[in-house]
Amino acid sequence: MKIAVVGAGAWGTALAISASRALACGHEVSLWVRDAQQADAMRAQHVNARYLPDVGLPQTLRIRHAAPTDLSAALADQQLVIVATPMAGLRGVLQQLHALSQPVAWLCKGFEAPVGSAPGLLGHEVAALVAPGLLSGVLSGPSFALEVARGQPTALVAASLHGVVRDTLVEAFHCASLRVYASDDVVGVEVGGAVKNVLAIATGLCDGMQLGLNARAALITRGLAEITRLGCALGARTETFMGLSGLGDLVLTATGDLSRNRRVGLLLAQGQSLSQAVASLGHVAEGVYCARAVLQRAKDLGVDMPIAQGVVALLDGQIRPEQAVSLLMQRDARAES
Numbered sequence: 001m002k003i004a005v006v007g008a009g010a011w012g013t014a015l016a017i018s019a020s021r022a023l024a025c026g027h028e029v030s031l032w033v034r035d036a037q038q039a040d041a042m043r044a045q046h047v048n049a050r051y052l053p054d055v056g057l058p059q060t061l062r063i064r065h066a067a068p069t070d071l072s073a074a075l076a077d078q079q080l081v082i083v084a085t086p087m088a089g090l091r092g093v094l095q096q097l098h099a100l101s102q103p104v105a106w107l108c109k110g111f112e113a114p115v116g117s118a119p120g121l122l123g124h125e126v127a128a129l130v131a132p133g134l135l136s137g138v139l140s141g142p143s144f145a146l147e148v149a150r151g152q153p154t155a156l157v158a159a160s161l162h163g164v165v166r167d168t169l170v171e172a173f174h175c176a177s178l179r180v181y182a183s184d185d186v187v188g189v190e191v192g193g194a195v196k197n198v199l200a201i202a203t204g205l206c207d208g209m210q211l212g213l214n215a216r217a218a219l220i221t222r223g224l225a226e227i228t229r230l231g232c233a234l235g236a237r238t239e240t241f242m243g244l245s246g247l248g249d250l251v252l253t254a255t256g257d258l259s260r261n262r263r264v265g266l267l268l269a270q271g272q273s274l275s276q277a278v279a280s281l282g283h284v285a286e287g288v289y290c291a292r293a294v295l296q297r298a299k300d301l302g303v304d305m306p307i308a309q310g311v312v313a314l315l316d317g318q319i320r321p322e323q324a325v326s327l328l329m330q331r332d333a334r335a336e337s
Helices: 010-021 036-045 068-074 087-097 123-130 145-149 163-173 186-208 213-233 238-242 244-255 260-269 274-281 286-301 306-315 321-329
Strands: 002-006 028-033 052-056 062-065 080-083 104-106 136-140 154-159 178-183
Touching (some): 010 052, 010 145, 080 087, 123 186, 154 244, 163 178, 186 260, 213 244, 213 306
Parallel strands (some): 002 080, 080 104, 154 178
16 A cells, blocks of 8 residues: 655654554555655654654655645555644645545644634544545544554554545554554544643643642543543544543553653643743644633533643643642532533
């Protein structure tokens, strides 16, 4: 299969490496890099020095470069296109790819930033606006790029309303170290992938303030309830949030030391400003950028999300870390469900 991965960040590079190593599948994988100098460096050094400096690139992985305006024509002969940009770049890439007939899937997890009175949108909502005829879907689930690049065992979810997209994603990436499950609940998979980033900031804050393992367990559990409430209000199925893209992704991102969103919470607990915390990462922390969109969508639907509300107030500088904890603990007693 000819597979094109558009975007050479950590996750796009890791997935391209994984597919290239699946020699038994015979895939022809190309990694498309926006910056020509970065592409030249990756070809010469056989490594993505900025994002995955400790993992070599397979000799079979093709490093390609194309100007944004050339993207659609350049990918016309591919059998599967993976968009590996941050959420902020998804709309622009899908606009360029809207006429493709082959399956297209994205990796980003989040909501678009709201513009004016318009709400922030999930990936499938963006696609419905700018590329409604595209055979599209999302590849998500609990996954740190470094572990996938190293070939450590990982399980993902391929979600799409189109069977051909689900089947193509499974064929492309299912291998000895990467198990891919299929789902048609695109809403649920995307909500789980987006909101867990916001809750990981809260969990990092909890751990950074040394509130204990009891507090962490309560935060993750109640956070999953918030994800489920919002997802079901948007049309998702409850059972999706008990799976890889719900509970699995939340636990990984909230507790794993490789989590950028968790790291933001830890740094805020140490007294760093938001700008200092984000600048120290070197990568995008999607929870910072989509937290306000999550809360706005919840408010529009009448969904109660107190943890997300506390995270937004903290990110906006309206409260201090200790106040965020106090506000949650002072809420009135109620039934669990």
